[in-house]
Amino acid sequence: MADKEVKLMKGNEVIAHAAVRCGCDGYFGYPITPQSEVMETLMELEPWKTTGMVVLQAESEVSSINMVYGGAATGKKVMTSSSSPGVSLMSEGLSYIAASELPCLVVNCQRGGPGLGTIQPSQGDYFQACKGGGHGDYHLIVLAPASVQEMHDFVGLGFDLAFKYRNPAMILADGAIGQMMEKVVLAPQQPRRTQEELLAQCGKWATTGKGERKEQNICTSLELQSELMEKINERMQAKYREIEQNEARWEEIECEDADYIIVAFGSSARICSATVEMARKEGLKVGLLRPITLYPFPTKPIEALAERGVKGFLSVELNAGQMVEDVRLAVEGKAPVKHYGRMGGMMFNPQDVLDELKDKLVK
Amino acid sequence: MKETIIIAGFGGQGVLSMGKILAYSGVMQDFEVTWMPSYGPEMRGGTANVTVVLSDSRISSPIASEFDSAIILNQQSLDKFESKVKPGGILIYDTNGITHAPTRTDISIYTIDAAAECARLGNAKMFNTMILGGYLKVKPVVKMENVMEGLKKSLPERAWKLLPQNEEAIRHGGEIIKQVR
Incomplete structure (x- = not known):
């Protein structure tokens, strides 16, 4: 070692x-x-x-x-x-x-x-x-x-x-x-920021004591004037659009030539990556798109796959069907989008997912 | 090389720690490793199991539909996992408490009477390493020097005085394992 x-x-x-x-x-x-x-x-x-x-x-x-x-x-x-x-x-x-x-x-x-x-x-x-x-x-x-x-x-x-x-x-x-x-x-140990470094990074808004600032920094979520609260909302929404534009992260496994795409995140994605291996051995062209950021959701790559002519999407989640809604929004009716899940702490295995994929999408 | 192992028995039999020793041994051998336990209420007197995957390449799923090897330490686990062994795979079980022996003919079946042997030797603590020794005799997926390193890594320093005893138990496990078919 x-x-x-x-x-x-x-x-x-x-x-x-x-x-x-x-x-x-x-x-x-x-x-x-x-x-x-x-x-x-x-x-x-x-x-x-x-x-x-x-x-x-x-x-x-x-x-x-x-x-x-x-x-x-x-x-x-x-x-x-x-x-x-x-x-x-x-x-x-x-x-x-x-x-x-x-x-x-x-x-x-x-x-x-x-x-x-x-x-x-x-x-x-x-x-x-x-x-x-x-x-x-x-x-x-x-x-x-x-x-x-x-x-x-x-x-x-x-x-x-x-x-x-x-x-x-x-x-x-x-x-x-x-x-x-x-x-x-494990990453090497980074030192904690000094107070000087913190002020350089956050001095415009953090409540660190007024010091030599002209105005106090105030952190609050309360704004009783609706006109101003709407402005705050608009500023936040602009920030979210920026996040959506810049920060979506995802991983594609064998998506390039895939006829069917599994969309899965976290532990489900690990299980589904084995499903992809099993499907490929059978000659079934299956790929996995793994959202790494769930917000912002990787809408664009899913949209692109749907436009390329993927025959169907299966959203595989350990729930009753939640992310599937975002997959459907991204696919916008260009291909069937189905869901497979287990609930309450039960897990599926790679074979279960393959069986569901065949049952729900492969004709 | 990819080996997917399920170890299953009662909570308290050392199921999870046996898996941990195997996982650490794999790390010592520079394998990719996953150790996926059942956890929670199952640990408190009920059944416990752990899936260990050792591989020389990236491991996709830490959860498997079927296993190359099953190490089974009680009847419930035998009932649950016998059918999940891949054709041509191996199943090892301790006969203690087993009322219905495995019936499959397309896998290799071994017994290891480690519970009885530990009772005879008056040292129940070596039970899981003895079983592990039996498995490693049948399936030497990791080198013995790496197993010893893995054992050391998985034990706290205060327990290192028990290393020679465990090494002996692993060796002895290899001697007492028997092929049934």
């Missing part, structure tokens, strides 16, 4: 390592299966002794997201993590953070719902993550990791995008990616 820092780790453990290494200033969380290893690992790493990063167990998810809100308002690199029911509790806070145009990172290691549901893997929070969750016209930037390495990489990426657009970012993982162990290469 080379000296490269290759480790075997669970996805949840890697989130903790990546947070410390990217110079995160603070983590505020509350335990819930299947993501509890995030805070457990942070407590083992004791980063307050090395980088000075704060790790705090709050008394509830409502508290942890509001601690994140407060930390974000001071320009700090702050995050939380939870699983589905806990993220529901955070939804009000996320809407406030988005409306206050503050950067932060939230990890949702999804489990089967609705309600308390199960603790097994699910992708039932696609709507919640991409279409709202909280109230009002806002978006989270949503990243969907499909490997333990991406769990690592998306912590840094999530923070970068959050600061670039002053908008909360979410890593939408699930119990399978969180609990699975794979090889991962």
Whole structure:
């Protein structure tokens, strides 16, 4: 083995390592299966002794997201993590953070719902993550990791995008990616930003004390004059159009000559990549389009495949059919779009997906 | 090379840690590796299983429709996974508590009486490494030196004093495994 820092780790453990290494200033969380290893690992790493990063167990998810809100308002690199029911509790806070145009990172290691549901893997929070969750016209930037390495990489990426657009970012993982162990290469340790660096990056808006500024910086989501609130909305919407224009990310596997396209993200995409291998062995030209960002959704490549004459799309998700709506919007009636899913914490295997694909699309 | 293994039994039998040793051994051999556990309530007294994939190229799915090898440690797991072994694959099981033996004729079947052997030796803690030794005898997918390195990696430093015992258990497992057909 080379000296490269290759480790075997669970996805949840890697989130903790990546947070410390990217110079995160603070983590505020509350335990819930299947993501509890995030805070457990942070407590083992004791980063307050090395980088000075704060790790705090709050008394509830409502508290942890509001601690994140407060930390974000001071320009700090702050995050939380939870699983589905806990993220529901955070939804009000996320809407406030988005409306206050503050950067932060939230990890949702999804489990089967609705309600308390199960603790097994699910992708039932696609709507919640991409279409709202909280109230009002806002978006989270949503990243969907499909490997333990991406769990690592998306912590840094999530923070970068959050600061670039002053908008909360979410890593939408699930119990399978969180609990699975794979090889991962850890990034070198970055120092936390100094206060000077923070002021250079965030001084125009962060509440760091008035100092020599002429005006105070105020972070708030409240604006009682409707005329002004509409202006704020318009500014946010312009930002979302910019994000949609610049930040869509996806991976195409064997799409070039494919007659049928599977669209799947996260752990489902991993399973479906094996389906593609099996289908190709049978001579069936199947490709996989894997959205890496769920918001912004990779509409253009799907549209292009539909225009090229793909015979059908199958949206494969661990839910009752959520992303399929965005696939249909992208395809715009140019080809049939079907959905296959399992719910409540049940998973499909590569053969199940192949059987469904044949049943629903291949005539 | 690609080997997809399911290890299944009761929670507490060392199913997940056996998979972890195998996964670490694969890392030592520079393989790509996935370790996908059942988790949660299944760990508390019920059944537990883990899928380990070792491959010399990128691993697509960590979840499999069928397995090259199955290591089975109780009747429920045998009932669940016997049909999921690929034709020509192998199934290894400990006869302890098995009332209905596997019936397939298109796979290789082995028994390893590790539970009984551990009881005889008075050391139940070596159960899972003994089973692992049996598997590695039948299917030497990783070199023994890498298994020992993997074992060391998967144990906390305070348990390293047990390494020689585990090494002996792995070796002994290779001796007591028997081919049924």
